[in-house]
Amino acid sequence: MTVQPDFAFIAGTPALCLVDTVGDRENTATDRLRDPADLDAWMAAAGLGVDGAQPASLDDLLRTRDLREAIYRCGLAIIDDAPFDPTDTRCINRHAQQPPLRPQIEGGAVALHADRPIEAALSTLAADAIATITGPARRRIRICPECAMMFVDTSRPGKRRWCSSATGCGNRAKVRRHRAKRLQPE
Numbered sequence: 001m002t003v004q005p006d007f008a009f010i011a012g013t014p015a016l017c018l019v020d021t022v023g024d025r026e027n028t029a030t031d032r033l034r035d036p037a038d039l040d041a042w043m044a045a046a047g048l049g050v051d052g053a054q055p056a057s058l059d060d061l062l063r064t065r066d067l068r069e070a071i072y073r074c075g076l077a078i079i080d081d082a083p084f085d086p087t088d089t090r091c092i093n094r095h096a097q098q099p100p101l102r103p104q105i106e107g108g109a110v111a112l113h114a115d116r117p118i119e120a121a122l123s124t125l126a127a128d129a130i131a132t133i134t135g136p137a138r139r140r141i142r143i144c145p146e147c148a149m150m151f152v153d154t155s156r157p158g159k160r161r162w163c164s165s166a167t168g169c170g171n172r173a174k175v176r177r178h179r180a181k182r183l184q185p186e
């Protein structure tokens with residue numbers, strides 16, 4: 001039995017939520033997309049699942065990870081004020097060229113259709129990545145200093161440092177600072 005990984009969708013954009021399927025990148029770098037079933041579970045949780053689709057293949061998983069890491073490196077490049085690596089933009093562009101998911105209203109709800117569901121979902125994610133790394137959100141891409149999660153700061157002042165994870169990165173840092181202060185000699 002596979003244990004359902006805990007996916008978080010708090011990065012502000014679907015593309016960065018995909019990036020964050022690798023947890024704690026600066027330490028343990030835990031990949032939550034360990035097998036194709038994880039990918040199906042993530043796509044469904046992300047609202048990118050196609051009803052009745054074939055289960056994802058290993059190849060689908062590898063292509064998803066490639067796209068994910070290309071988006072991550074583009075995010076890092078923005079933070080470092082460096083140009084994108086052309087290999088990464090080629091990868092994102094290649095995915096964005098595929099036909100995306102087709103939304104349809106069915107019985108008052110949205111159902112997604114695609115001839116090749118994972119490819120279409122990756123196309124949709126690649127398009128989101130392009131919008132994120134070239135549009136106004138670009139200046140708001142951050143990395144949480146606690147958990148290394150990449151996110152778009154959607155707060156109005158744009159001064160958010162920490163992610164909004166349930167484990168409370170901002171709060172943890174605050175507690176640590178408070179403790180360090182108390183330990184300082186008077």
Ligand SMILES: [Zn+2]
Nearest residue numbers: 144147163169
């Ligand atoms: Zn965090």
